[in-house]
Amino acid sequence: MRVGSDLHLELAGPGSRRAALIRALRDAVRDGRLTQGTRLPPYRSLAADLGLARNTVADAYAELVAEGWLTARQGSGTRVAARATPVAPVAPARVPKKAPAHTAPPAHNLRQGQPDAASFPRAAWLAAARRALNAAPNDAFGPGDPQGRFELRHALAGYLTRARGVRTDPGRIVICAGVGHALRLLFGGGVLRGPLAVESYGLGFHRSVLDGASVRTVPLTLDEHGARTGELADLKGVRGVLLTPAHQFPTGGPLHAKRRAAAVDWARGRGGVIVEDDYDGEFRYDREPVGALQGLDPDRVVHLGSVSKSLSPALRLGWLVLPEHLVGPVLAAKGEREAWTSVLDQLTLADFIGAGHYDRHIRRMRQRYRSRRDHLVTALAQHAPHITATGIAAGLHAVLRLPPGTERSTTKAAAWQGLALDGLAEFRHPAATMPADDGLVVGYATAPDHAYRAAVEALCRALPPL
Template sequence: LADYLTRARGVRADPERIVVCSGFAHALRLLFAGTRGVGGGVLRGPFAVESYGLGFHRDILAGSGVRTVPLGLDERGARVEELSERPRVRGVLLTPAHQFPTGGPLHPERRAAVVDWARAGGGVVLEDDYDGEFRYDREPVGAVQGLDPEHVVYLGSVSKSLSPAVRLGWMVLPERLVDGVLAAKGEREAWASALDQLTLAEFIAAGQYDRHVRRMRQAYRRRRDRLVDALAERAPHITATGIAAGLHAVLRLPPGTEASAVKAASWQGIALDGLAAFRHPEATMPPPAGLVVGYATPTEHAYGAALEALLRALPPGEGEAEGGVG
């Protein structure tokens, strides 16, 4: 892992700093809950999070007694300058390579700014690099952790690159946090299978993991291109954003149509969410309308039918009859 993360993601990773876990959620529990229950973790709150993100991540922090504070988002990513307005916040959880769910990387100036903030106040940045290997239109964005390994916790897993069924993830930790996380994990491994770890180690060492990621990057790019081409031909009033990387796109919708589009997709047999499902309950930024479409989910033989069903669920453009697309 140390060799791979250094080479592929620009992480400054000594093996002694890496703690293997069963995935991102397990990593959060080790960091915040630890062995002493609520409020007894290696990290304490309050913690800032992006105003749009996965609700169950916020729930894990809340269950550990950590209050989360939303940061605004714009075309340059999380508005990390807002951290200076929140003096009690001890850290921030970010998806800097590809913000989930809105898409787009954290701007280089903001990457540097959030590290400066952590250095100045003794804070910590949690970097969720959930799909950093999958970038299509330009060179991959390196990890923020490479800017300051002592103030950034790098978090990754194989849930996107291999399968969420393979329960393996990792933390690359600042030196001061290693002992506390190992103590929280315990002497006997209860979560991450040793056999799975050995298999992944061989997969990486033999070069098979790199080849697999390259192959899947090409496959997912073709799926993304099919989605974008279908929208351009059949629903040109709908714009797909966040498509330079990752395994999902956000389809920007006319105001007021998100809830009806989610319901229409369900009628077509498609399970997807609107942006509202990811909004922090305390967020103040105006809510955009959009659908979060995971184009990697359908099997290859079902992708064409899923795409057709999605097109039928989209709201019509101005002047089109209801149900006119598809």
């Protein structure tokens, strides 16, 4: 469409002329008459054509820009937003009950919790798999060990001791299918019982697993130093706490040393247990490494980890590092062989770690993710200097602090930009009493390299103005 060309719009329906114009422009985008990238007439021209006041058209354009339907840049005019055209609502089709539901993927993915799938080290993993298969003893193809292959437990004991400061031996490690599986073994299997203290902001799947096990959770207040573990002493009947001490999820930052010590002292005094989710402890950028909390007291801390952030969640490989007295109960809870992870994948990971490929992969991805983090921070400084990114010294995500009252509208604007991300409110415990902050949780690891810059550009377009 050329500047000043005709645009047919039906200004009908209830409400003001401004509301009718907004509704008509949305409809034109929905039904495809205004396609992505189409340049709209200047608001003065459209006002003259429709017999409206200039301010009415200008306000309508501004509203649709804020909602993500349109973009406006100096020198480029107002256009239909690229990759933001929503699908027109249609009546649901009748399909067989067992037919899978298919939804179009977002144009950009900045959700937290996933590594860059394109960066999986295929060649090194394949080489490790071949070596592991050739060297596998015959008993590897038998019923197996519910605790996991010794080769992997031995490799993990060495790696976790060296890289994360964990104090363990292979006999205290149980292999599982990930942190969710580990929590189900601990709480669904009756090894540990509630009520359980948790952080006021945390991973939703933690709460869903605990809810499924009928475990009541009690939120601890958070601040810039992590969970206020001093509050544990005032919680009646609570003998367990779930923490993310290396990099609090999602707000960022390590648990302060004094609060680590306070949590351990509480567990010792009450005969309690600390469950530590070390979900991305290997990825740090601007600070000294923060060791695992388990190193302070291996008899009071259950250390959980997996390769979901470092390699891929598709591998379904995780581990529990347990106090000695909990190994037997966890193995009893594990039960049937169908809950065990693939022996061949276990042997492959053991070789991958032993040959040094895991360390090299972590170092390579640490550099890549740091570069992405730096690009996000630079883009914010250029396009949205009033938005602060926090929790960026480590991990695979950042929290963008938003002006009060803008989180919902910003996530809506992001959706119109074809952008998948989460608001901070999604991770807030429903019983939390601390003041709620507005923010976005932006994962900078998920998108592949070739798509990352476009995703950040879409993010900047969605952010509220100063």
